[in-house]
Amino acid sequence: MVNTEHLIICEHCDCVYEKVVLGKHQKTLCVRCGGVLQRFNGLTIEQRLALTFTAAMLWLFANFYPVMSISLKGMKNSATLWDSVLALSQGPITFIAMVAAIAIIIAPAFQLVLLIWVLSFALGLRRAPGFNLCMRWLETLRPWSMLEVCLLGAMVAVFKLAGLLDVLPGIGLFALAVLSLMMIRIAGRDIRELWDIL
Amino acid sequence: MKRPPTASELNLCLCHSCGLACDMTDEPHECPRCDAPLHRRKTNSLTRTWAYMLAALAFYIPANLLPVMNTVMLGNGADSTIMSGVLEFWEAGAWDIALIIFIASIAVPGVKFVALTLLLVTVQRNSDWARRERSKLYRFVELIGYWSMLDVLVVALVAALVKFQALGDIEPRPGILFFGLVVVFTMLAAMSFDPRLIWDKDTSDTVSDAASGAAPATDGAAPDPTGA
Secondary structure, X not given: OOOOOOEEEOOOXXXXXXXXXXXXXXXXXXXXXXXXXXEOOOOOHHHXXXXXXXXXXXXXXXXXXXXXXXXXXXXXXXXXXXXXXXXXXXXXXXXXXXXXXXXXXHHHHHHHHHHHHHHHHHHOOOOOOOHHHHHHHHHHHHHHOOHHHHHHHHHHHHHHHHOOOEEEEOXXXXXXXXXXXXXXXXXXXXXXXXXXXX | OEEOOEOOOOOEEEOOOOOOEEEOOOOOOEOOOOOOEOOOOOXXXXXXXXXXXXXXXXXXXXXXXXXXXXXXXXXXXXXXXXXXXXXXXXHOOOHHHHHHHHHHHHHHHHHHHHHHHHHHHHHHOOOOOOHHHHHHHHHHHHHHHHHHHHHHHHHHXXXXXXXXXXXXXXXXXXXXXXXXXXXXXXXXXXXXXXXHHHOOOOOOOEEOOOOOOOOHHHOOEOOOEEEO
């Protein structure tokens, strides 16, 4: 078996390169197709784990506090993320409720649990039990986690309802805003570096 | 133009899960590092992409024609489709919100259909036209993929909030199911497409490293680090 760990293959055109050490804000591009090969990763394991715990707390806030509340002629109502999933689940369209639940609740939750598991062991420079499986799931879940879309959706919903009745953004919305930005940073492609470190 | 050697020339294969360059001399079926299945190219890439995309295209019609939600305000009920929601914002003067919904719900799926068809047809014709730009186009399709879920989530939130019986009530309608299916199927289509197929019949370029047949451990050109 030849050692190939220092090589990097462009996923867009199959060109083979040698890995290089990057400085701050640097990235490497494929000369043939222009795709990104490597990007500088500024997070240490400790920092990423700390951010993951913060994100997990925010996930709790985003899920257990109402995203927004409305009032109409003295009547009040508020909705959490789970309430909006349930609103879709009635009638013949239940399937889309499942997709929405995965996109805004389940996938981010699994990503956070897997990250905490993998990173806690990585702190001691050890591979967590089931490391391979966890890392593969983190790759699979990434495209289906849509918190940033949910954030934009919540803001559109505020505008949509503001013309009809009084809308008040809730704690859940602020938690969602910060959480969606943090997920981009901590659950991105650069967690693959754990394969090289551990 | 000079290019580095490709993985197939060096008998390597990229693991899509962990990014390892796997040595293919023993024809392993799984990545030695992460156990994910190895494929030199995504399995049946063109057929699967066509199938997912045509399914999405079929769902796109009811998604736009059927109402996505029903609004009852002070006793008056009305169904609204995606397009009527956009027009409502536009007429109310909220052109920015109208634009966001129009881009996410109508333009993004439309662009994806056109772009994926273009990519599929050019790959099937072994075209050498604008390879670099087509690669960029694919990355763009991947990037915009899930933003079309916007309308599904808006309807979900709005329907969960407005529950005041006769005074005001909003309910989702079947259009939103088809709309969600369009998003899921276009995402699956984009994931099944293998962008390396764009470059596979690339004969115009010369390999920059003369020793391309040598052992992978000593091969490969160093990429240029460029400031972001």
